[in-house]
Amino acid sequence: MDNDYLSGVIWFNIGAFAFGLILAISSFVHYKKLGRTRTGVYWAIGCIATCLLVMNGIIKVSDVMDEHMKKQAFETLEETYHERGDRNNESFKNLEVVVISEKGRWSTAYNIYAANFNKQYTYKGKIEITVKNRQEKKVFTHVTETVTLKPGEKKELKNTNYDTTHYSYSWRWLGKLKK
Structure with a gap:
């Protein structure tokens, strides 16, 4: 805690x-x-x-409820890794992010979860998350604080709040993979 x-x-x-x-x-x-x-x-x-x-x-x-949401997010990270990951190589393809929006009364919390499925490489850097509306237009962009993900590590990152709920997002890594 x-x-x-x-x-x-x-x-x-x-x-x-x-x-x-x-x-x-x-x-x-x-x-x-x-x-x-x-x-x-x-x-x-x-x-x-x-x-x-x-x-x-x-x-x-x-x-x-928070633990249940975290468990679901980690399961989703596993599923997306199995769909898109590269088990044969150490690469950015083995890094995954999930953003879950949680509607509150006055704002929405965007809970961010990340995982490193590489076996040898550690990721250190930031993650840029772009939240999009139904028309796939950018609503806002959030850049996380510096994150370190060791091989095989899954983390819940600090969330961000926004005044409306949107369920579509994209992300990109702003850092390096190191052995």
Whole structure:
């Protein structure tokens, strides 16, 4: 897990705890006014626990969905390699990219996955991805940060966001293959 992910989980849990604490204090005060302090304590503990459980449940479901998408992308990388790859030579034909768009409320995340199916050569460089509309006209171009793909390695790269969804794309390698 990367630091951004852990930081996000920690902040979501702090937020859930704070919301649970607000509910806990208000329910405790309410039951204390009724003379039922013990019930107020139970409700307070329940509020905090429920908020934390619900938030962590949402995070877990999101993680499972992300892992499923990653698994599908890696399977697609394998399939395209078997269709287009050159098993007999070490070349750029053995490098594959898959871009999966994930529609959000206000924007679309373009998740980028890359694989190096060469047996000896490492790729180091950038990937230029051109997203196209239905008429195959360029909508935008995204160039990744520098990527290093060792022989046989598959990676999920940092995604890019755009305001609309398009499913067609092309890509090209902007780097070198080295032994």
